[in-house]
Every structure is written in C-alpha cells, then in structure tokens.
Amino acid sequence: MSDELDQELVVRLDDVGHFFQPGQWLFRGLNVEFPGGVIIGIAGPSGSGKSTLLSIVAGWEKPRTGSVVVVRAASIRWVFQNPFGIPRRSAIDHVALAFLARGRSRKAATERAHQLLADFGLAGRADAPFAALSGGEAQRLMLARAVAGEPNVILVDEPTAQLDRANAATVNAVLSSLAARGAAVVVASHDAETLRACDQVVDLAICVEGQDALS
Numbered sequence: 760m761s762d763e764l765d766q767e768l769v770v771r772l773d774d775v776g777h778f779f780q781p782g783q784w785l786f787r788g789l790n791v792e793f794p795g796g797v798i799i800g801i802a803g804p805s806g807s808g809k810s811t812l813l814s815i816v817a818g819w820e821k822p823r824t825g826s827v828v829v830v831r832a833a834s835i836r837w838v839f840q841n842p843f844g845i846p847r848r849s850a851i852d853h854v855a856l857a858f859l860a861r862g863r864s865r866k867a868a869t870e871r872a873h874q875l876l877a878d879f880g881l882a883g884r885a886d887a888p889f890a891a892l893s894g895g896e897a898q899r900l901m902l903a904r905a906v907a908g909e910p911n912v913i914l915v916d917e918p919t920a921q922l923d924r925a926n927a928a929t930v931n932a933v934l935s936s937l938a939a940r941g942a943a944v945v946v947a948s949h950d951a952e953t954l955r956a957c958d959q960v961v962d963l964a965i966c967v968e969g970q971d972a973l974s
Contacts, residue, residue: 767794767830768793768831769794769829769830769831769911769943770827771792771830772790772791772792772822773825773827774789774790774824774825775788775790775822775825775826775827776823776824776825777811777820777822785963786808786812786963788966789812791961793943795938795942796939796941796942796943797938797959798934798935798958798959799945799946799957800946800948800959800961801946801960801961801963802948802949802954802962802964803962803964805949807964809916809947809948809949810947812947813837813914813945815827816912816914816945817835818835834908834909834910836905836906836912836913836914837913837915838898838901838913838916838918839916840916840920841921842897842898842900847888847889847890848889849886849887849888849889850876850885850886850887850888850892850896851873853904854900854904854907855868855872856904857907858871858872858907871907872885873885876903878903878936879903879933880899880929880933884896893926894921894922895922895929898919899929899933902915902930906936906937911943912943912944913945914947915937915947915948917947917949918930919931919953920948920949920950930953931953931956934946934953934957
C-alpha cells in the first residue's frame with residue numbers, strides 16, 4: 760500500500776445479498792469495504808456469483824438486499840477473463856489510447872505507455888501486434904491498459920483462468936502493481952495462487968450461509 764491517502768475507502772457494501780431465483784441465494788449479508796491500495800479477492804466455486812458481485816460493485820447490477828455506498832467518486836475499469844484487443848494494433852497503441860483519450864499529447868501518451876509496459880514486464884513487446892502476444896502477455900496488457908485510465912477501482916475477472924501455470928504466475932506477480940498505484944482492486948478468481956496474491960479474500964461459499972466471509 761503506497762500511503763495513507765491510498766487506503767481511503769472508495770466503495771462499501773452494506774448487508775448485500777443477491778439471487779436470480781427467489782430463495783436461491785448466491786450470497787447474502789455481505790459487508791465489505793474496498794479501500795484504495797488494497798487487493799480483495801472474491802473466491803467461490805463456479806456459479807457462486809463472483810462475476811455478479813463484480814457487477815454489483817461496478818453499479819451495473821442492483822443487489823436484491825443491502826446497498827452499495829460509493830464513498831469516493833468511483834472511476835472504474837474492468838479487466839475481463841478473456842483479453843480482447845485489436846489484432847493488428849501494437850501493444851503500445853492499446854495503452855497509449857487511454858492517455859490520448861484524456862487529452863495527453865501523442866508524445867506524452869507514448870512515453871507514459873512505454874513506462875507502463877515496462878512496469879508490467881512488456882517493454883520488449885511494445886511494438887508487437889496484439890495477435891502475436893501470448894495469453895499471459897495479453898492479460899498483462901489489459902491490466903496495464905486499465906491502469907492507464909487512472910481508475911480508483913479496478914475489477915479483474917478470473918485473470919488466470921485461460922492461462923498455463925507459467926503465464927498465470929506472471930499475471931499474479933503484477934496484481935500488486937495495480938494496488939500500489941492507489942486503486943481498490945477486486946479480483947474474482949477460483950485460483951489459489953491468485954487469491955494468495957490478494958490482501959483479503961471474500962469467500963462467497965461461506966457468505967451464502969450468512970456467515971462472515973472476509974478473511
């Protein structure tokens with residue numbers, strides 16, 4: 760965690776519960792705080808509501824019970840399970856675009872994009888087209904692109920689900936880089952190594968029983 764300011768609360772869940780079929784709770788009684796500079800993992804088996812909870816944090820889905828309290832104005836970026844980019848565009852272009860969209864000059868955007876790629880272990884792949892990246896490289900590029908948007912909430916959905924162990928390890932290693940920049944990072948995953956990279960873990964398998972799910 761970078762400093763005390765980073766740890767200020769961004770989003771809070773108060774007694775949140777959700778279901779799609781009445782009486783069949785995905786989770787309930789969920790009370791979690793998401794401060795900047797902290798990685799919180801969301802654990803649970805397939806179908807337990809991990810991605811649904813990310814949608815609730817993002818404000819895309821309204822919980823059946825409880826409320827989502829936005830303490831600080833939330834700028835949110837979502838990194839999906841399957842990396843998606845423009846096949847022929849270079850890695851540097853994918854990251855620089857976020858800076859250009861916020862009014863940076865082409866030169867400044869490119870310089871910042873190169874710095875971010877280096878931070879995520881992609882300095883040598885800056886000019887490679889997206890289609891030429893490995894699965895692990897593509898996922899790290901998506902994480903770098905999310906950071907380029909300077910959000911204070913980053914939602915990451917199953918970042919290693921489609922990767923072999925070597926590529927998964929490289930992605931897990933950079934998760935802490937996201938929080939180090941001051942964002943509240945929420946990672947939904949069933950992968951034990953990914954969850955070990957988190958500061959705290961919410962286990963939805965426990966939460967569905969109404970117990971305290973935060974460890």
